[in-house]
Amino acid sequence: MLIESFQNEKIKNLTRLITDNRFRKKSGSFVVEGRQENERAAKFGFEVQDYYICESIFNEDFPKGKIHLVSEKVYEKIAYRGTSEGIIGIFKTKNPNLQDFKPKGNSSLIIVESIEKPGNLGAILRSCEAFGIDALIITDPRIDFYNPNVIRSSVGCLFGMNFFQSGNDELYEFLEQNSFNIFTTLMDESAEHLHKKDLKQRSALIFGTEHSGLSDFWVGKGKNSLIPMSGSIDSLNLSNAVAISCYEILRQKLT
Structure with a gap:
């Protein structure tokens, strides 16, 4: 009919x-x-x-x-x-539990805190899938993975990814229990260039919100890193920053 x-x-x-x-x-x-x-x-x-x-x-x-x-x-x-x-x-829907995720020896995670824009989340999923990231985790999310605009902008990459939602406390405990090297992206003078970090081992890169960056929760909980830039602007769009970082992870693993 x-x-x-x-x-x-x-x-x-x-x-x-x-x-x-x-x-x-x-x-x-x-x-x-x-x-x-x-x-x-x-x-x-x-x-x-x-x-x-x-x-x-x-x-x-x-x-x-x-x-x-x-x-x-x-x-x-x-x-x-x-x-x-x-x-x-x-x-x-599937509602995977972070505690059920079993990372492999050199697993790479991308973590995004309180992401707000569906288009950014979709683009991040696409980069994570393309560059072989083992899981994408969003903490305290303001949008959900199943938003139609997330699926559209990821071109369906969501479906082939490990993806989780978590609170910061639960996530930090998981990273500590599983011996992840934590790399934060706080905007301060302690940050070192990302390509100087060893990303070949088990690692987690943590990014903050589009408008205010990473929260104070992550201060002192990881090695601070940044993407080197030569222009006059001091920041990138969140999805672009994640894409560059994902590529750097893959580049290091292939060399």
Whole structure:
């Protein structure tokens, strides 16, 4: 049956999952839009509940799962991307526990404190996946990993990553228990250039918020580091700083 009405209960539910963070958490479901993103979610073991497909736009074989066909008019309403490929999936969330994560000998972690912008988190996920970071951890988050804009800007890289949410106290205890070398990014004179740090061993790089940097909680809890710059500006966009750091970790491991 073709869904043609905006008042259809399934369409109302899907729209709420896109726009309402609390509803996503309560329902344990989230929305994935786009062919590649849906393929990655299924590939990495996320359980699909429903697919919503517009046949006039999606011109490939249907994926395995429960399919709902929607009109172009309805699809235009439920699609949250400027360009679209005619497929939206609803998947069950995973809520991994940091204490269940077993780091390997030279594991590298990226940690971001109180991140606020979905686009930055998505870009960070993409960099972490591209450069082989073992896990991304956000502490005291103000957005959730399943925000549609996070999934979109990560191009589905979320699904192939180890990702966790944690409080600072719990995280610091985990890092100490697992003998991580901690590298902070506090803006003070004690910071040394990142490329001079030994990142080949088990290490955790910790970044602060977009507007105020790393909190005082991390003062004295790690070796302070910075990315050397030669211009007049004294800081980078958070996602750019993480990307450069991820590359430096990989560069050291490959040399």
